[in-house]
Amino acid sequence: MVDFTLNAKEQEVIREIRREGMVLREKYARYYDEHEKELPPDEFPEAKEFAHIDKMAADRGPDATTPTVFYLLMLMHRTWGDMMRLKVPVTALGNASVVAAGTDEQKKRWAKTRLSMANTEPGCGSDSKAIQTTAELDGNEWVLNGEKIFVTTGIRAEGCVVWATIDKSAGRGGIKAFVVMKGTPGFELVKKEEKMGIRSSDTAAFVLKNCRVPRENLLGMDDIVKKGGGGFKGLMKTFNLTRPGVAAMGIGNIMACQDFVAEAMAKEGITVDYEAGQHKRSAIQQKMIDLEAEMEAATLCTLRAAWLADQGKPNNLEASVSKQKGGDVSRRCAQLALEILGAMGITHDQLVEKWFRDARITDIYEGTGEIQRLVIARELLNYTAKELT
Ligand SMILES: Cc1cc2nc3c(=O)[nH]c(=O)nc-3n(C[C@H](O)[C@H](O)[C@H](O)COP(=O)(O)OP(=O)(O)OC[C@H]3O[C@@H](n4cnc5c(N)ncnc54)[C@H](O)[C@@H]3O)c2cc1C
Numbered sequence: 143m144v145d146f147t148l149n150a151k152e153q154e155v156i157r158e159i160r161r162e163g164m165v166l167r168e169k170y171a172r173y174y175d176e177h178e179k180e181l182p183p184d185e186f187p188e189a190k191e192f193a194h195i196d197k198m199a200a201d202r203g204p205d206a207t208t209p210t211v212f213y214l215l216m217l218m219h220r221t222w223g224d225m226m227r228l229k230v231p232v233t234a235l236g237n238a239s240v241v242a243a244g245t246d247e248q249k250k251r252w253a254k255t256r257l258s259m260a261n262t263e264p265g266c267g268s269d270s271k272a273i274q275t276t277a278e279l280d281g282n283e284w285v286l287n288g289e290k291i292f293v294t295t296g297i298r299a300e301g302c303v304v305w306a307t308i309d310k311s312a313g314r315g316g317i318k319a320f321v322v323m324k325g326t327p328g329f330e331l332v333k334k335e336e337k338m339g340i341r342s343s344d345t346a347a348f349v350l351k352n353c354r355v356p357r358e359n360l361l362g363m364d365d366i367v368k369k370g371g372g373g374f375k376g377l378m379k380t381f382n383l384t385r386p387g388v389a390a391m392g393i394g395n396i397m398a399c400q401d402f403v404a405e406a407m408a409k410e411g412i413t414v415d416y417e418a419g420q421h422k423r424s425a426i427q428q429k430m431i432d433l434e435a436e437m438e439a440a441t442l443c444t445l446r447a448a449w450l451a452d453q454g455k456p457n458n459l460e461a462s463v464s465k466q467k468g469g470d471v472s473r474r475c476a477q478l479a480l481e482i483l484g485a486m487g488i489t490h491d492q493l494v495e496k497w498f499r500d501a502r503i504t505d506i507y508e509g510t511g512e513i514q515r516l517v518i519a520r521e522l523l524n525y526t527a528k529e530l531t
Pocket of ligand 1: 235291345507509510
């Protein structure tokens with residue numbers, strides 16, 4: 143039976159995380175939205191009061207990127223404070239790649255190293271198998287050449303998991319992942335993007351020019367080359383781990399919108415009477431209920447994907463359902479909040495207009511809504527990626 147119940151300790155962590163999120167939101171959400179060129183610090187002075195929750199949360203298990211129910215609830219409640227949770231966790235998207243494609247030794251080696259993940263290139267976004275960045279073995283080093291764009295946490299991370307092909311003629315079978323540490327000669331930062339939303343999050347572009355990394359930085363080591371294939375599966379596995387997390391972040395953003403709407407409406411004397419029949423409710427009340435219902439549906443889809451992962455069951459379909467639903471709901475509910483609030487929703491005095499801008503990314507990165515629908519259709523209809531593109 144599906145069970146999302148948290149124990150008392152977990153519930154306390156969630157409460158504290160939300161409290162911390164609200165403190166950081168109050169002080170910094172607008173500041174870093176307006177000062178995109180500045181990076182939020184790793185440690186906010188206000189966060190010291192909450193140091194204990196990081197330790198409590200860390201106790202949940204060794205594998206920091208698994209989308210467990212508890213982890214996703216933490217993420218939702220943190221992003222309730224701010225979509226990009228201001229306080230960037232120790233691990234990032236690249237760590238999920240290490241978990242998905244690395245050996246046990248590699249998982250241990252990079253467990254506490256913040257790693258970004260670079261898949262996207264100027265000519266390759268949704269279609270990951272079109273990767274053009276190459277990796278060639280030269281003695282005991284891999285030599286990487288290519289361009290990578292839109293790398294989340296690219297500036298703040300200590301290194302990056304770069305997806306590249308070792309054999310273009312092998313298609314997806316040639317794609318592998320390499321850990322490239324900052325400061326490696328030939329790994330050059332080109333720029334930091336300026337964006338419409340999630341402006342506190344750093345998004346970077348890099349070039350790799352004859353960038354040499356040790357042979358053992360290939361995730362899966364030589365075995366993954368000998369066996370053939372394997373690497374691309376690791377990329378897809380990365381997404382199964384992280385897509386529910388992206389959905390959770392979008393849901394946290396909607397929770398913030400919903401709170402704001404409920405408070406603003408209550409000030410006008412408008413509250414939802416759940417007992418009243420539909421014909422007795424105003425259009426505004428109905429929209430408030432729609433917002434809640436959508437949020438609940440997205441939350442349940444997301445927690446189900448995490449719960450399956452917790453049970454060690456495949457969650458390919460559910461991870462994509464959660465991402466599709468989360469992305470869609472995130473966008474539509476932010477829009478709904480603006481519709482309910484009217485002019486108040488777009489003034490700079492309030493954060494709702496920021497949350498509206500922040501929401502959009504949920505439906506783009508780690509696979510757009512359209513791509514999630516493709517994955518879902520393939521899973522349901524039993525088609526391969528070649529048969530349904
Ligand atoms: C802020 C931000 C952070 C990001 N972080 C990262 C990161 O950390 N690492 C990383 O590797 N990438 C990252 N990305 C890149 C992101 O994953 C891609 O932008 C995304 O996968 C879409 O690729 P694209 O932009 O090239 O669009 P395209 O693939 O060119 O797609 C354009 C449009 O066509 C649609 N489309 C494409 N193919 C199909 C199809 N087969 N059927 C139907 N519709 C289709 C898409 O849904 C989209 O609407 C980030 C992007 C942004 C904006």
